[in-house]
Amino acid sequence: MFVVGLTGGIGSGKTAATDYLTTLGVTIVDADLASRVVVEPGKPALKAIAERFGDHVIAEDGALDRRALREIVFADPDALKALEGITHPAIGQELRNQIAASKSPYTVLVSPLLFETSQKELVHRTLVIDAPAELQVKRTMARDHVPEEQVAAIMKAQLERTKRLDQADDVVENHGSLEKLHGELDVLHKLYLELADNHF
Ligand code: ATP
Numbered sequence: 001m002f003v004v005g006l007t008g009g010i011g012s013g014k015t016a017a018t019d020y021l022t023t024l025g026v027t028i029v030d031a032d033l034a035s036r037v038v039v040e041p042g043k044p045a046l047k048a049i050a051e052r053f054g055d056h057v058i059a060e061d062g063a064l065d066r067r068a069l070r071e072i073v074f075a076d077p078d079a080l081k082a083l084e085g086i087t088h089p090a091i092g093q094e095l096r097n098q099i100a101a102s103k104s105p106y107t108v109l110v111s112p113l114l115f116e117t118s119q120k121e122l123v124h125r126t127l128v129i130d131a132p133a134e135l136q137v138k139r140t141m142a143r144d145h146v147p148e149e150q151v152a153a154i155m156k157a158q159l160e161r162t163k164r165l166d167q168a169d170d171v172v173e174n175h176g177s178l179e180k181l182h183g184e185l186d187v188l189h190k191l192y193l194e195l196a197d198n199h200f
Pocket residue numbers: 008009010011012013014015016017112139140143174175176177178181
């Protein structure tokens with residue numbers, strides 16, 4: 001299966017892009033969603049987290065208490081490493097399963113952490129959705145009703161824009177209308193269909 005990894009900073013338009021690719025019949029595998037699936041009650045990763053961090057990170061209904069866990073790993077890099085040692089392999093396996101189950105001509109793996117994790121090893125080509133920082137802030141504030149400082153803090157923690165662009169095979173500049181975004185994706189979709197055809 002030919003896999004395109006799609007990434008970009010907060011509010012760049014990853015979801016706007018994958019929503020459109022879905023309408024073209026492309027299967028989207030979402031790393032954010034997979035990261036939640038692997039810690040659902042009954043899943044091995046949740047059990048491993050409880051064993052490592054204690055039962056107080058499990059809420060009464062059996063679900064992961066994300067806030068309790070966040071408080072532990074926030075100020076403790078070793079704890080964060082241990083957590084990622086549990087979650088990253090589980091997410092990787094979930095993504096591989098979903099990619100294997102895809103029936104579309106090619107599959108898009110969308111992940112905000114594509115370049116920062118071993119998820120990049122799952123893809124054959126990378127597409128960055130890029131937008132100017134001011135627009136990322138404006139769009140995210142309007143979408144999530146959050147203050148500018150909060151968006152700026154998340155952007156600071158994310159990979160630098162230039163580093164992301166350096167690693168991209170393809171870049172869509174999403175600073176115009178949605179129609180313009182769709183038009184650029186139409187061109188790439190044709191290219192990816194061709195690449196998928198020649199991929200064994
Ligand atoms: P996150 O990383 O936070 O999940 P994202 O990269 O998925 O963000 P989107 O949710 O797709 O970003 O876009 C952010 C907001 O900007 C959304 O409300 C979306 O509808 C809007 N948006 C995206 N692209 C455009 C565009 N070209 N024109 C107008 N609005 C846009």
